[in-house]
Amino acid sequence: MLKIDDISVSYRTKGGEVPVLKRFSLCLEQGEVLAVLGPSGCGKSTLIQVLAGMLPADGGTITVSEDGKEILHNPKTQKIAVIPQNCGLLPWKTIRQNCLLPLKLHKLPADEKKRAELEETCRSLKVDALLNRYPGELSGGQVQRVALARAFLQEPDLLLMDESFSSLDEITRFDAWELFLKIWRQKRPTTILVTHSMEEALYLGEKIAVLDREEGRLLKQMDNPYFGQRKTQGEDFLQIRGMLRDLLKTVNEGEAP
Numbered sequence: 001m002l003k004i005d006d007i008s009v010s011y012r013t014k015g016g017e018v019p020v021l022k023r024f025s026l027c028l029e030q031g032e033v034l035a036v037l038g039p040s041g042c043g044k045s046t047l048i049q050v051l052a053g054m055l056p057a058d059g060g061t062i063t064v065s066e067d068g069k070e071i072l073h074n075p076k077t078q079k080i081a082v083i084p085q086n087c088g089l090l091p092w093k094t095i096r097q098n099c100l101l102p103l104k105l106h107k108l109p110a111d112e113k114k115r116a117e118l119e120e121t122c123r124s125l126k127v128d129a130l131l132n133r134y135p136g137e138l139s140g141g142q143v144q145r146v147a148l149a150r151a152f153l154q155e156p157d158l159l160l161m162d163e164s165f166s167s168l169d170e171i172t173r174f175d176a177w178e179l180f181l182k183i184w185r186q187k188r189p190t191t192i193l194v195t196h197s198m199e200e201a202l203y204l205g206e207k208i209a210v211l212d213r214e215e216g217r218l219l220k221q222m223d224n225p226y227f228g229q230r231k232t233q234g235e236d237f238l239q240i241r242g243m244l245r246d247l248l249k250t251v252n253e254g255e256a257p
């Protein structure tokens, strides 16, 4: 379980403190995917950065379950993979080097077994032919799939994805969602996936959270019965989609929900 309890986060700027998350709480079972929706600037990326250990929280606690015990979340010792908004590939390294780099950084062996695993993951993501190329020689969709391969190669316990599919067109995006689920199901890391797409949240989120415009307040967290289903019809589905759409419309327009 991943339990975020009452965390507050502010940025310190020349103009003073900018509070972003205020007493934010959230709970996620191990091996679940949570899709996080919310208006631009509400703090979704900030949440990812705090969980990744890139930004400190001012208060509150984050705990995880390990061997049946609750321990404090420690990004230094836990296996966390992050796919940032720009995918974070180094342009001067080949795709293979980029994929193996996090293993080196975490002092994990990039041995034959791992290299074979990389080839296999890249094959299922249809980017195996690109391993010796440089990121600048890939399309946006290929870069996104490479970023997925790199993340899964780390066998993370926690996978953090920040709008990882946003630069893809509609058809490529659906293919990428399917490929993501195929690979994700093999290891089932606990996953937090930030997105602006309601369709993506309904397809990839076992749970869906909606954040408010102000101070990243959690407006709603719900189970999604349509996880992994390419649903577009059906009364119940349309009802859930309609409810999410209304909620997002309200927060995007900045009205009190």
Ligand SMILES: Nc1ncnc2c1ncn2[C@@H]1O[C@H](COP(=O)(O)OP(=O)(O)OP(=O)(O)O)[C@@H](O)[C@H]1O
Pocket (backbone or CB within 6 Å): 011, 012, 013, 018, 020, 038, 039, 040, 041, 042, 043, 044, 045, 046, 047
């Ligand atoms: N380094 C920073 N210094 C100061 N303020 C920042 C910094 N990074 C983000 N912010 C502010 O914090 C708030 C939350 O930013 P964040 O990037 O987490 O939002 P978001 O929900 O991910 O937005 P988007 O959907 O547009 O990516 C915004 O108001 C933003 O301007």
